[in-house]
Amino acid sequence: MRAVVQRVKRARVTVESRTVGQIERGLMVLLGVGLEDADADAIYLAEKTASLRIFEDDEGKMNRSVSEAGGAVLAVSQFTLYGDARRGKRPSFDAAARPEQARVLYEHYVDHLRKLGLRCETGRFQAEMAVELVNDGPVTILLDSKKNF
Secondary structure (H helix, E strand, C coil): CEEEEEEEEEEEEEECCEEEEEECCEEEEEEECECCCCHHHHHHHHHHHHHCCCEECCCCCEEECCCCCCCEEEEEECHHHHCECCCCCCCECCCECCHHHHHHHHHHHHHHHHHCCCCEEECCCCCCCEEEEEEEEEEEEEEEHHHCC
């Protein structure tokens, strides 16, 4: 699984002009699921997301996690994170999981964040979404469950 994690001042996702998920301070996570991903990948990324120390402490150092900073998570499924544009001009999405598998693992990721005590809002799986955010910093971290060693 792959995640683009952005520290945000606020973020929201809308579907057909209706807000389906919204947070103030916290993390905006774009989450992609690959063909070879399993439950362990979802758990690993959820725990990594929850424990990332990318919020400033009282001394201005990035030393707090999202929960320690009193933030929330907005998680949006994004299969295009598995786009391969090495050949030609149109990306191939052959490495992305099929929607049935991706939905299960995306929901597992969200559920695990919630079990860790985080408020986690979501987009709508397979919907045409508009995502708005105000990046804080900017701070953007790339996570990949296959690069966890």
